[in-house]
Amino acid sequence: MAEVVSFHKETPAAPLVREEQTGGVLRLTLDNPPANALSVAMMTALDAALDRAAANAEVRVIILAASGKLFSAGHDLKELTAHRADADRGRQFFEMTMRLCADLMLKITHLTKPVIAEIDGLATAAGCQLVASCDLAICTDTATFCTPGVNIGLFCSTPMVAVSRAAHRKQAMEMLLTGETIDASTAKDFGLVNRIVPKQYLAQVVNKYAAVIASKSPLTLKIGKEAFYRQIDMSLEEAYRYAAGVMVENMLARDAQEGIGAFLEKRMPEWSGE
Numbered sequence: 001m002a003e004v005v006s007f008h009k010e011t012p013a014a015p016l017v018r019e020e021q022t023g024g025v026l027r028l029t030l031d032n033p034p035a036n037a038l039s040v041a042m043m044t045a046l047d048a049a050l051d052r053a054a055a056n057a058e059v060r061v062i063i064l065a066a067s068g069k070l071f072s073a074g075h076d077l078k079e080l081t082a083h084r085a086d087a088d089r090g091r092q093f094f095e096m097t098m099r100l101c102a103d104l105m106l107k108i109t110h111l112t113k114p115v116i117a118e119i120d121g122l123a124t125a126a127g128c129q130l131v132a133s134c135d136l137a138i139c140t141d142t143a144t145f146c147t148p149g150v151n152i153g154l155f156c157s158t159p160m161v162a163v164s165r166a167a168h169r170k171q172a173m174e175m176l177l178t179g180e181t182i183d184a185s186t187a188k189d190f191g192l193v194n195r196i197v198p199k200q201y202l203a204q205v206v207n208k209y210a211a212v213i214a215s216k217s218p219l220t221l222k223i224g225k226e227a228f229y230r231q232i233d234m235s236l237e238e239a240y241r242y243a244a245g246v247m248v249e250n251m252l253a254r255d256a257q258e259g260i261g262a263f264l265e266k267r268m269p270e271w272s273g274e
Contacts (some may be wrong), residue, residue, distance in 0.1 A: 016045040018067075019052070024060030024214035025207065026053050033068025038126045039076035043100050050107050057273075060214035060221065062111070063206055064134060065118040071143070072127025074159075075101070098158060101126060105133040105162055109229055112222035114213055118206045119143045120199060122181070128192075129159035132166035135225065137193040138206050145187045148179035165232075167191045217255035217271040 018029040028049050030036040053059045066072060080097065083090035108115050108130075117131045119139035124146045131137050131145065147163060149156035156163075156176055164172040171190040175182065184196045197205045213221070227246045231239040250256055254274040262269035 016042045017049045019049055021056075021059065022207075023211070024058060025063060025210040026056070026059045026061070027063040027065060028053075030064075030066040030072060033066075034070055035073035035076075036066045036068060036070055036127070037073050037076040037079075038101060038130070039079050040097060040100065042076075043104050047100075047104050047107060050104075050111060053113065054111055057218075059113060060216075060218055061210040062113055062115045063118055063210055064115055064130070065203075065206075066121070068121070070121045070127070071117075071119045071123040072130055073122070074125030074127045074129075101129075101158060102161075105129060108133045108135075110226075112225060113218075114221060114225060116206055116210055116213075118202060119145075119193070120202055122146075124181075125149055125156055125159055128175075129156075129162045132159070132162035132192060136209065138195045138197065138202070138209065139184050139187065139193050140199040140202050141184050141196050142199060143184045143187070143193075143196075144181050145175075145192055146179065146181040147175045148181070150177060151179040163192070217259060217269070218273045219253055219255045219271075220250065220259075223250050223253075 016032050018031045020027045030042065032042060053062050075097065080094065083093035086093060115134045117134035117137040119131055119137060120143060122144045123131045125148060128145050128147055147156035147159045160176055163175060167190040187193045188196055223246060227243060231242050234242060255271050259269045
């Protein structure tokens with residue numbers, strides 16, 4: 001994680017990220033409305049929460065949600081602008097902020113546990129990047145998404161990395177070049193979200209997805225998530241060679257032996273995580 005001590009010294013009066021665990025499901029809620037901006041303090045808090053989740057063997061799945069009417073407005077532009085008064089016109093702070101954000105998004109990808117974004121409201125700029133970085137995304141029918149940096153002379157270059165890997169290429173370019181806000185239906189067509197549900201059922205549906213995933217072997221989830229992101233940028237031939245090796249190692253795991261045995265014996269498996 002990037003060093004942030006020199007720029008952020010105050011401890012917020014209340015947690016910026018709320019943590020609630022039910023069984024194997026951990027819900028992390030961005031809790032700094034109305035914007036839930038990805039300030040240095042917010043990103044640091046979320047980074048620490050993800051570290052705790054990674055170290056907690058009882059956590060199988062993570063839900064990333066937000067309080068208020070916005071999922072996240074992205075970077076805190078007031079915080080960034082304030083550092084233009086620094087001797088270097090803000091360069092050091094800008095570099096640290098972008099590095100911290102990139103490390104956070106990579107942490108979500110490299111985390112061995114699936115992360116589901118639960119979106120109700122607007123996810124814009126780095127907030128949209130956060131959604132695109134999650135493994136799954138489920139939103140309400142009134143949720144909206146955009147990468148509007150081009151409108152203020154600041155191309156959404158870092159959000160582009162996640163969005164261009166989640167959405168189809170030309171649709172990602174459409175979002176980045178126009179800066180226009182898209183609705184939930186369009187976001188699903190573009191590939192940014194998996195499901196759209198009525199607002200009153202959002203948490204219920206997300207919890208159901210999380211519970212289903214949490215019921216699987218934690219070792220299998222770890223193997224599968226890592227393999228998915230490693231193979232996706234390989235050539236077809238490389239991907240098959242790599243995936244075949246992963247399958248062999250997975251077959252030798254105790255959980256695979258237990259799962260296949262349970263299937264053949266028509267019983268529920270008992271996962272050991274080995």
